[in-house]
Amino acid sequence: MNEIRNNRIIFETLSQIRPIETALVSMWPLDNKYARIPFLRFRFKDIKKGDQLYLKLEEVISNYQGKIRWKLVVVSNEDVFNYILLPEIFASFFLEKRLTKKGDYLTIWTEMEYNDIIDSVISDVQDLANYMKQFFKVYFS
Numbered sequence: 001m002n003e004i005r006n007n008r009i010i011f012e013t014l015s016q017i018r019p020i021e022t023a024l025v026s027m028w029p030l031d032n033k034y035a036r037i038p039f040l041r042f043r044f045k046d047i048k049k050g051d052q053l054y055l056k057l058e059e060v061i062s063n064y065q066g067k068i069r070w071k072l073v074v075v076s077n078e079d080v081f082n083y084i085l086l087p088e089i090f091a092s093f094f095l096e097k098r099l100t101k102k103g104d105y106l107t108i109w110t111e112m113e114y115n116d117i118i119d120s121v122i123s124d125v126q127d128l129a130n131y132m133k134q135f136f137k138v139y140f141s
Contacts, residue, residue, distance in 0.1 A: 004030065006122070009129040010040050010085060017136050018044040018053065022082070027125065034114070036100045038121050039086035049074060049081045060135045061085065067124040087121045 005012075011025040020042045027038040047053055058072045069088035073095060074081055086094060093099040093108075105114050 006125055009125055010132075011042070013129040013132050014040075014042060014044075014057075017057075017132075018047060021045045028118075028122065033122060034102055034118050036102060037086060037090045037094070037105070038118065038125070039084055039090075039094070039100070041082045041084050043082050049076070054083060056135075057083075057132075060132055061128075064128055064131050066127045066131070068121050068128075070128060087117075089117060 007026045007028060007030060010027060011020065011022075014020055021044070022040075022042040024041050027040050029035045043049075044051075044053060054072075054074075061070050061072045064070060071086060071088045071091040073084050073086070073091060075084055075095075076082075084094065090099075090105075093104070097104075099105065102114060108114075109117065
């Protein structure tokens with residue numbers, strides 16, 4: 001699969017379920033896949049926080065058993081909320097301190113360990129997208 005499509009496959013999968021309101025469609029920078037942790041920030045258009053669709057998506061992601069465990073979390077700023085899909089290994093750091101950049105994690109892992117984690121995450125994205133499509137197949141007919 002080409003790198004750009006792989007980078008956007010989760011966004012494309014989710015947007016086939018419902019239209020998405022977001023400025024970010026890529027899960028990682030194309031010019032340096034190690035620059036920050038892979039994640040997707042999104043919210044479905046005209047769907048309120050905590051809606052059954054988000055709960056079902058969270059359940060599907062929690063049940064996924066790929067190379068990487070994934071987590072769906074919600075972050076709010078006053079009246080605006082977004083859901084963040086990210087690898088579980090980074091979730092607590094993201095939620096507690098909003099750490100996203102490679103340098104933030106080099107105090108936890110060596111550069112080689114960090115890069116290996118990122119490579120594993122990127123190699124798992126297509127399988128996660130396929131898994132989500134199985135559970136939301138009514139939207140993909």
